Amino acid sequence: MENEIATSAGVTPRTPTAEQIRRAPKVLLHDHLDGGLRPQTIVELAADCGYRDLPTTDPVKLGEWFREAADSGSLERYLETFAHTCAVMQTREALVRVAADCAEDLAADGVVYAEIRYAPEQHLEAGLSLEEVVEAVNDGFRQGEERAREAGHRIRVRALLTAMRHAARSLEIAELANAYRDRGVAGFDIAGAEAGHPPTRHLDAFEYLKRENNHFTIHAGEAFGLPSIWQALQWCGADRLGHGVRIIDDIGTAGDGSVQLGRLAAYVRDRRIPLEMCPTSNLQTGAADSYAEHPIGLLRRLHFRVTVNTDNRLMSGTSMSREFEHLIGAFGYTLDDMQWFTVNAMKSAFLPFDERLAMINDVIKPGYAELKAEWLFGGSLV
Numbered sequence: 001m002e003n004e005i006a007t008s009a010g011v012t013p014r015t016p017t018a019e020q021i022r023r024a025p026k027v028l029l030h031d032h033l034d035g036g037l038r039p040q041t042i043v044e045l046a047a048d049c050g051y052r053d054l055p056t057t058d059p060v061k062l063g064e065w066f067r068e069a070a071d072s073g074s075l076e077r078y079l080e081t082f083a084h085t086c087a088v089m090q091t092r093e094a095l096v097r098v099a100a101d102c103a104e105d106l107a108a109d110g111v112v113y114a115e116i117r118y119a120p121e122q123h124l125e126a127g128l129s130l131e132e133v134v135e136a137v138n139d140g141f142r143q144g145e146e147r148a149r150e151a152g153h154r155i156r157v158r159a160l161l162t163a164m165r166h167a168a169r170s171l172e173i174a175e176l177a178n179a180y181r182d183r184g185v186a187g188f189d190i191a192g193a194e195a196g197h198p199p200t201r202h203l204d205a206f207e208y209l210k211r212e213n214n215h216f217t218i219h220a221g222e223a224f225g226l227p228s229i230w231q232a233l234q235w236c237g238a239d240r241l242g243h244g245v246r247i248i249d250d251i252g253t254a255g256d257g258s259v260q261l262g263r264l265a266a267y268v269r270d271r272r273i274p275l276e277m278c279p280t281s282n283l284q285t286g287a288a289d290s291y292a293e294h295p296i297g298l299l300r301r302l303h304f305r306v307t308v309n310t311d312n313r314l315m316s317g318t319s320m321s322r323e324f325e326h327l328i329g330a331f332g333y334t335l336d337d338m339q340w341f342t343v344n345a346m347k348s349a350f351l352p353f354d355e356r357l358a359m360i361n362d363v364i365k366p367g368y369a370e371l372k373a374e375w376l377f378g379g380s381l382v
């Protein structure tokens with residue numbers, strides 16, 4: 001789209017180009033390691049480990065298969081596709097490679113800070129210990145950061161350890177997250193099918209993490225409504241909400257356009273609870289009907305602490321740039337809006353405060369300032 005230039009009164013907000021969106025610094029808080037593999041890598045790892053159940057070994061068709069299979073309107077069916085990615089992530093070499101690819105791909109897409117989650121308990125089939133899984137993934141992230149640096153990109157990656165909500169290992173995984181806290185692991189999460197698996201089943205894990213002054217997020221309010229969000233916050237004490245889209249059910253809009261927040265929605269906004277929103281994933285699992293109708297539009301207008309995320313780049317055929325392209329198409333967002341979402345995400349990261357502040361002031365704001373100034377010079381400043 002053609003960029004408009006300044007009016008005499010000031011600068012008309014311009015629609016960012018695809019290239020600007022890619023180059024803009026972005027922060028990613030909700031992305032699953034086992035949901036972001038390159039199709040080519042899956043095919044090669046399957047051949048290496050003798051996994052024969054892939055639906056196809058053609059990388060292009062495999063990418064399409066994941067997107068279509070995940071596009072079912074149900075979270076449970078969406079999650080079935082992870083059997084294939086987890087199957088090829090069972091050795092140290094495979095985990096290092098997938099984690100390194102992940103960091104490299106995100107950096108090439110302009111992501112400067114990412115928290116990548118995965119469930120260590122899903123990578124033990126070939127005999128690795130939980131510790132070996134964490135160390136392999138950490139090593140992969142360091143390799144990917146290094147490869148990105150060589151390619152001229154800067155990214156920092158931290159891991160979040162996920163426990164599966166239908167299983168019974170959450171306390172053990174929480175202890176693992178705490179043990180690796182100063183070694184690449186920034187926090188904890190629970191994921192998996194939401195209906196029938198309330199977060200309160202894992203209270204001992206959350207209470208342990210709180211006693212240890214550690215951080216956690218909970219997938220809540222994605223496939224299931226307000227009770228799940230309420231439990232995640234008021235029983236479990238989550239620092240952030242994975243998705244949280246159903247908070248919209250506690251927000252009423254009157255005929256005159258005025259908005260009324262229920263007690264829970266008001267609490268989420270007042271306490272600045274970060275919402276890790278993943279628009280494309282939500283369209284696939286039926287949590288929203290279209291980008292234009294996605295609750296992120298209203299929540300951003302109401303100044304909730306909203307962040308933009310990918311969830312599963314493979315299953316959703318997406319990237320951070322693509323998520324922003326969809327939102328810009330639906331809501332007319334500008335670089336200022338992108339910066340607002342990005343600063344929100346950086347403020348909400350599980351990094352120490354001084355590092356978050358430095359990322360905002362020394363990386364994110366200068367990055368956006370440079371992009372916003374380009375129209376003055378008719379091109380890139382670099």
Ligand SMILES: O=c1[nH]cnc2c1ncn2[C@@H]1O[C@H](CO)[C@@H](O)[C@H]1O
Pocket residue numbers: 032033034035075079082086117118119122162191192193219222281311312
């Ligand atoms: O959107 C989601 N909601 C709930 N669980 C998910 C979602 N995406 C992925 N996983 C689950 O998290 C595990 C660890 O990464 C994945 O294996 C998948 O089962």
Ligand SMILES: [Zn+2]
Pocket residue numbers: 030032191219242311
């Ligand atoms: Zn998720």
